[in-house]
Amino acid sequence: MVRLPKSGKRVGTVVRLTAVPWRTTEYAHSPKRQEFWRNIPRSAKSRTMSVHTASQSTLDPSETKKFQLLADKWWDVQGEFAALHSMNDLRVPFIRDNLLNVHGGQQWGRPLSGIRILDVGCGGGLLTEPLGRLGAYVLGIDPVEDSIRTAELHGSFDPALMERVHYRACTLEELSEEEAEGFDAVVASEVVEHLADVEIFACCCHQVLKPGGSLFITTINKTYLSYALAIVAAERILRIVPNGTHDWEKFISPVDLERLLESNGLSSESVRGMLLNPLTGSWRWTESTAINYALHAVKQRQEPQPERAQSPAETEGHTGEAEARAGGAPGPGAGHN
Numbered sequence: 001m002v003r004l005p006k007s008g009k010r011v012g013t014v015v016r017l018t019a020v021p022w023r024t025t026e027y028a029h030s031p032k033r034q035e036f037w038r039n040i041p042r043s044a045k046s047r048t049m050s051v052h053t054a055s056q057s058t059l060d061p062s063e064t065k066k067f068q069l070l071a072d073k074w075w076d077v078q079g080e081f082a083a084l085h086s087m088n089d090l091r092v093p094f095i096r097d098n099l100l101n102v103h104g105g106q107q108w109g110r111p112l113s114g115i116r117i118l119d120v121g122c123g124g125g126l127l128t129e130p131l132g133r134l135g136a137y138v139l140g141i142d143p144v145e146d147s148i149r150t151a152e153l154h155g156s157f158d159p160a161l162m163e164r165v166h167y168r169a170c171t172l173e174e175l176s177e178e179e180a181e182g183f184d185a186v187v188a189s190e191v192v193e194h195l196a197d198v199e200i201f202a203c204c205c206h207q208v209l210k211p212g213g214s215l216f217i218t219t220i221n222k223t224y225l226s227y228a229l230a231i232v233a234a235e236r237i238l239r240i241v242p243n244g245t246h247d248w249e250k251f252i253s254p255v256d257l258e259r260l261l262e263s264n265g266l267s268s269e270s271v272r273g274m275l276l277n278p279l280t281g282s283w284r285w286t287e288s289t290a291i292n293y294a295l296h297a298v299k300q301r302q303e304p305q306p307e308r309a310q311s312p313a314e315t316e317g318h319t320g321e322a323e324a325r326a327g328g329a330p331g332p333g334a335g336h337n
Helices: 031-039 061-068 080-103 128-133 144-153 171-174 196-206 224-237 254-263 310-327
Strands: 116-120 137-142 165-169 183-189 208-220 268-277 284-287 291-300
Touching: 061 144, 061 196, 080 128, 080 208, 080 284, 080 291, 116 128, 116 196, 128 137, 128 144, 128 165, 128 196, 137 144, 137 268, 137 284, 144 165, 165 254, 196 208, 196 254, 196 268, 208 254, 208 268, 254 268
Parallel strands: 116 137, 116 183, 137 165, 183 208
Antiparallel strands: 208 291, 268 284, 268 291
């Protein structure tokens, strides 16, 4: 029997705003946009997979192969990624509100104006675009080149996004070598459960974040309930996502994720449970983190400096100086006038 870690619960408090200019109803669901994904060449499925790797990598080739086969499906709002489209109703406000608590609103209608965000594992840009519409400068990265092409093609339908949203086919490790402390926030939504090495991921996030920068993660807890609902029900019975999308062994509990982030200089600020209604396809917040959850962590502004041990000679010298400043009597062996 597999022994499961105990999952902790902690509910964070965020500011709720009513304006939702990021919603995809007006933009991505227009007839013109709905047609575009059907026109992506089907040959993308049969091409040799183009994937960027690094020597020490978070990349799992088996995972990238799965998403290579789905690279032309990202913007089918009723297809394999329908649950991610509806998840924007929770994750976009979660990111926005927590960033506003840190940075404050910069511009009406574009509250994230001036904030630079890295969207890791962006796929076709389902989360990248809404963050760009809120005024942020967003770089979406993904190791699957065909997914990046899909994201770029879809973004081209909205010229206003072209100045603020950009994409790049690369891994987080590759980017971290070039972008030290270059981002105000890093977003990794439904990505952690597909990584080969979460430790490297956390280290690279710390490296690319500015001091005080935010890390946002949505992922799946490692519980029997998550196996029953996220894999058996969602994949094998209801077919909400393709069968084989998730590997339960890669799921991680909030407690273990917080501990790992803390060891890499990222302090957890809030954790909130999320629940998908399979009948309506909509998400809602819940107190339970037993299945899906969202986490907000912040990079420490100043790394603690280890104290250097003093040699016996230094200790004796400092003691003598202290006695002299205090007007104390000379120590043994001192000369007399």
